[in-house]
Amino acid sequence: MRRLKRRLHPTHLWDRFVTSDPDLGRLRMGLRSVLGAGLSALVISQLARLLGEPPTVTMVGTMMGMMGSQIATDPKPRDQRITTLLMVLPATVSVIVGTLASRIPLLGAAAFAVTIFIATFVRRFGPRGLALGMIGFFAFFNALFFHAQLAQVPALVGAIVVALCIAYGVRFVLVRDRADLDLQRFLRSFRKTVALVLWELTDIAERPRLTPSLQRRLRREADRLNDAALAVEDLLARCQPGLRLRIFDLELAATRVISAVRQVVESGALAPDARREIRQALLAAHASVRNGDTAARQLMHEHLEHVRESVPRAADPERGRVDALRFSNSITDLVDAAAQLPDEVPLPAPGQGATPKAVTASPAIPLGNGLHPATRQAIQVTVASVLAMMVGHVVSSERWYWAAITAFVTFTRTRTLGDTLLRGWSRVLGTFLGVIAGLVLAGLVSGHRFVELVILFVCVFFGFYLIRLSYAWMVFWFTTMLSVLYSLLGRFSPELLFLRIEETMIGAGAGVVIATLLFPEKMTVHIHATAKQVLSAVCDYLEEAVVNRSPESDPARLIDAARTLDARLRELRTVARPLTGSFVRLAPRTARTVHSVSELVVFVRHLALGKGVLQVHEEVRELIREAGTKLASNARTLAQTLDQEEKPTLESAAALLEKARRALVGEETVRRGPASPPIFLHWLARVDDTLNVLAKASSPLTRNPLALT
CATH class of the missing domain: 1.20.120 (Four Helix Bundle (Hemerythrin (Met), subunit A))
Known part of the structure; x- marks a missing residue:
């Protein structure tokens, strides 16, 4: 009960929320997706109405605006802008080819397979290749999904150009990255992360023994601390060695506190009253680190003195003295290091700012067959997609592309068979739960057009907001969105959603089978x-x-x-x-x-x-x-x-x-x-x-x- 009360404490919940998205990167992703989709839908729908074009044009443009605002992930902002502008080329070619080829089913399937191969093969060219390949794939898929007609090709091309221009404005004007402000946010979040670690340790200090569950919790806290420190490091300019050293010292001090608490629980030498004083010292240190409270710092030293006074009553006084000294020294070092960490960093001059460091990718692991990893994966994805098309077509001659897209995304951002299994499982789980949520939600809001539109954009926001936490969450929200979209278009039926589950399982299964049998990456x-x-x-x-x-x-x-x-x-x-x-x-x-x-x-x-x-x-x-x-x-x-x-x-x-x-x-x-x-x-x-x-x-x-x- 006490642990539950602690977890529901408003301060704890707020710190959890802040540290879960320290630079507001996930929030920006959610906002970009909503603005990209919303503005594209608003502008293109008005243009389509003036030109007498059907809703298909608006749907394709909306999807391009949403995707175009997200998928450029180049390390440098200038490269991201170039990649976003270049998206017009593969998207235009794909939507034209997709519309033309879809008139002949067999030709459409063959063209889709070729598109899948090319979209995967170009990943060898880095983030730009990945982004251009993805936008080309989804443009082709949208032409199939929305049943684009030949007469609509000029309007579709125009919608793509308008949507990607809107995506560019959303990404680099309305909701742009600010590395200088991100550094300030990360710094404040790092302080809160240290405070959170101390808060979690207060629940562990009085435990009677070190169980496997407690060991996992301690490892999670150490990982959380290290991830937060690395996030700050990624934004720090190399011209700030003093700040880097302070962050590193604070991280090490917090790690030593984790080790000291672990030792206290593991040895069990200190008496229960000493453990209670350790808990109170941790609470006081939490207040000192989080709020800069000098009174809390003094209170912490008082509790540490009580811990030292209780050592003679310990079950093993000598071991208890070592544990008490180690904890006292480590928690004191942590509070001292936190006091040296500034709350604000002066904004650097233009050209000398805290710019994100490019992440150096590890060299690809060579295969015995001599294939480049992108080539190997392109072959795997194409074969898996063709298999998914064949089996999916047997189940549904109209919705087989759901199986194909599942096979494609199952191999996205994966390297090994284990990654592919997890990706496929996440896709199936998210789809299954999304269908259930969609059935309930669509039944509640059916016929309320404004409410349905709002829910569509809410689902888009949460899909991109949570994608960094779990791919399954993104699939869940997008499947729910699809259910509401079908309701809005007057095409909703439970059978259609159950069919999506079947096709998704077919695509995921095809991906796993091919990843296992064809060029398996152990x-x-x-x-x-x-x-x-x-x-x-x-x-x-x-x-x-x-x-x-x-x-x-x-x-x-x-x-x-x-x-x-x-x-x-x-x-x-x-x-x-x-x-x-x-x-x-x-x-x-x-x-x-x-x-x-x-x-x-x-x-x-x-x-x-x-x-x-x-x-x-x-x-x-x-x-x-x-x-x-x-x-x-x-x-x-x-x-x-x-x-x-x-x-x-x-x-x-x-x-x-x-x-x-x-x-x-x-x-x-x-x-x-x-x-x-x-x-x-x-x-x-x-x-x-x-x-x-x-x-x-x-x-x-x-x-x-x-x-x-």
């Missing part, structure tokens, strides 16, 4: 390739933060190495996402490898930019550097041999680390904070242990081409 290949990139980034970070660290080192280089490491880990989690759900039991060894690599990154990041290397005497510093060199070499060896038959042999750095620990003298043995030599050596030891665990757990890839992984 998920394990991509997971191991991405894990190798993570291990290479670990090697680079160890060399920057430990081996080559000196007072003259550029902090920006160290932060770059850390952020590269974070980005690679995020990519690994994305690639392995199908394994984090119901498929994990089919590849337990690979799942353990992903988990171990993730833990390795967490331990490496706790080295806190190598500060401990600079604050010890020369003998210890040399031992640490020698150990760092050995660990970097081990990481490099693992990266080279992760997917090979023979298990790698690593040279442990444990002896060097133990020798360095014994060599610490005086103040070096008691120093607190991230620069503490004992803590620094502790994390190096954890890195060493995890590398050895990875070496023992690494196994050859599955040879079964039909396997999910």
